[in-house]
Amino acid sequence: MATILRRLVTSTLLPTRLARFGLAGTAAATGRQLCTKAAAPPPPPPAAEPGVVQRIASKVASEFAEANSSPVKRFGFFGACCNWFLGGSAVYDASQKGAEVISLPMTCVMLCYSSLFARWAGWAVAPRNYVLAGSHIFNVIAQSNQLRRVLEYKLQHGGEAAKKEITELATKAATGAAIVTGLVIAGPAIQRVVAPIGPAFLSSAGGPFTIHPWPPVTKILISGTSMLEYDKPTEKISLSQYSALTLTGLIFSQYGLVVSPINYPLTSVNVLLFASSLWHLGRKVKADYM
Template sequence: MIAATTISRMASSQAPKVLRLRLAGNSTSQVKNNNYMKRYFSDKTKEAANTTAKESTSSSTAATTAAKEEAKKTTWWNNTAWWGTAGAMAGWGMSGAAIYDALESSPELISLNMTGVLLVYSSLFARWAFVVKPQNLLLAGCHITNVGAQMNQLRRAVEYKKENGKDDEVDDIMKKAGATAAAGAACVLGGPMVQSALVNANLGFVSSIAAAEAGPFTVHFWAPMSKWMISGASFMELDRPTEKISLAQYTALTMTGFFFSRYALLVAPINYTLCSVNIALFGSSAWHLGRKIKADFLS
């Protein structure tokens, strides 16, 4: 009995000590947990701050790059509007040249080959200027005007030749004009059906060409091709007598070739065919212009 009482007293005296040890252990563990949580949240805060800083830097870099690209576009060399306007003004010069020649020059100076080509050329480019991106209404207007001016030049040339007994030459020209008009109408009417058939046939490269934005079934292809006819007409008459060269017309053609060589690379879709033909046009027209200036002003 005495032993049991003694043991009970000893247990009672030891209980507070054990409790204190347990509480102390719990307190230490809690402190460790708190320190761990503090470090965890501190690391997460730093990580979030670093991520935000990186995103901010990335956004700043992207904004700077975009600003540089925008600034690059606004320079005259990459400014589509500038080159388009300059090309249109050169085109207006061509229309003005035809009107000037109609008022001041003899009809014997009119080249029927060049006049016919210019009619086709301006008809196609009037359409091209409406559908190209960005749209160029100033250019479209000048080509519509040029169609009317060249029609008047054609009328004057035909009347002159008839008055001078060259009916056979006029008949030949009219036959060629009729054949050209018929071929053009057939292409316009039948082109969409042929294009659809080629695209749906899955012929690989052929189908890809048929479906291209500036492919052979679009005005983006045929407008430059008409300009090749102008260059071809100039190249075929490299020895043309200088007295039959229109100074105003070839000045306008030379400037047109110069401006459109660059403009063709800034529009959508980019038109490499248009660029190459304008380089050729610039060269051939500048040749005739140089001969005319030399003959009239430097000899």
């Protein structure tokens, strides 16, 4: 009954009254609006995307939480933590020792090593390892300060021999940088030429035209530099630096054996790093404490 009365009022009385005010043309529409349901509320706005700092903090927290969940993550996590000692040793030496004990070749190699590893761990690899990337960024900063100190010292006190050493090293560094830059620029073109006729590794995601195989190569450079300085005076050996290098080589040599598939090249370069660093560490301990 109520429905009938509402329809009657809508269809007869309301149009009549609206006509008195010149609104008769809207009567039918008004009647329809009276029976229309209310519109649904708009959906809530999407949640804001986390910022860069939040994403990094979340990833670091997960790395800490999962550090002991498997042998791979255990060795990878503790190896990344040990890398912080490399930058820490440079900071310690800068605060406690004079610039005369700094090895210019080793400092340059360490800069190259950590620059590549920071790029690889923080941007190229998936999932990104921010603990490892942070340790190498820290080491780049610390070694840059050591480079500044040793250059200033040699230029002030080394005479012509030191200037010649710096010039030769700068020439080698500039030549190497030019070669690397040229290869990076020409890399895609070279890859297109050699990939169809060469092994599949050349065009793979971890092949030589990517950054992935090159960070371990820099560990060979560290070992080679240590071997070239095998008879350096023990008073110029940094106990903290070679302790950090020895520990890093030991842990990552094990890491290469627990990943799947086993990474024998990674293990090999770290065994070499461990042995060459342990040699200098043993000489330093024997000279100072035995």
